[in-house]
Amino acid sequence: MHKLVLVVGLVGSAAFAAEAKFELKGDAGKGATTFKTLCVSCHGETGKGDGAAAAALTPKPCNFTDPVNAERLTDEHVYKTIKDGGAAVGRSPLMVAWSSTLKDDQIRDVAAYVLSFKPAPAPAKKDAAKAGKPAPAKK
């Protein structure tokens, strides 16, 4: 009886650990080729969501380079969207699942490439306000 409780406990915590820490371990250099072959038509050469096919899409693919999207585009979100498709993460099914086309390491590589479009982390809020807004005119 005690043994069973122990085993259940161990399995439970292992699953929790796996969920808590996601490691992408992708190679952006390798992923670039995949991106240029399979993704640019919609996502655009520079990841801005302005590929040739994007004009016909609603919703449009997001701009990977826009700081507005940076917080949402976590390693895990990007990996999961590519692997399981937009619908699996509550977004548009126009973004298909690539798990039947790409191997897991290819998905990780192309995800790393997508993440390389992300701008450097935004500066602290007060600095952003300082940098973003023109100084109030002096009276």
Ligand code: HEC
């Ligand atoms: C047929 C056009 C099309 C192709 C090809 C395509 N995507 Fe997408 N993708 C989309 C659209 C549209 C969305 C936006 C879904 C939404 O915001 O609801 C999207 C969303 C994404 C997202 C999530 C962005 C977010 O805002 O959450 C990632 C990451 C992504 N695509 C990566 C890829 C990668 C990598 C490839 C190539 C293997 C690829 N896509 C190929 C259309 C495409």
